[in-house]
Amino acid sequence: MFKMSAQGPVGMMMAVVFAATPNDKKSPSNDLSLEEQTTKLAVEKVQGVYGKVKPHVDSAVQMGTDGYVYLQNPPPEFYPRAGVIGFAGILGLFLARGSRWKKLVYPSGLMAIGASLYYPQKASEIAKATGDGIYDWALQAYVTMEQLVKKPILSKEKVQTSPKEETKA
Helix, strand or coil: CCCCCCCCHHHHHHHHHHHHCCCCCCCHHHHHHHHHHHHHHHHHHHHHHHHHHHHHHHHHHHHHHHHHHHHHCCCCCHHHHHHHHHHHHHHHHHHCCCCHHHHHHHHHHHHHHHHHHHCHHHHHHHHHHHHHHHHHHHHHHHHHHHHHHHCCCCCCCCCCCCHHHHHHC
């Protein structure tokens, strides 16, 4: 049948594998076409993921490059302002002992206050945009609640009085 070149347990396993394999005369082109199809599907999936991820990676790289260029020639008083805002965040972490809510609100609130002291025009723009968004959301919630409250749960035609109530009246 065939000559075993390996001796010992490896040779025994090879003999078992070759003996258990049916000796069909399949054409190599069938196996190749299956491998080609599998490879083609894998390549298409990778290309799809690449197409979705590439714009995000490019924007992150561009943001990093812009930040690097900005920090190479910063405006005057940039680093002291950044230090004060960062210190406000660290102070917020120190003051926020206890709940996770405090650990989220205190640092971000103190940093926002520090940033608004140094950049009041930007702070007013952000506050205006946020206020408009909150107002729109609140108005939408009000209209929805008003519709729910005004809609009758049971119509008057469906409400029937029991026979006991009719005799009492």
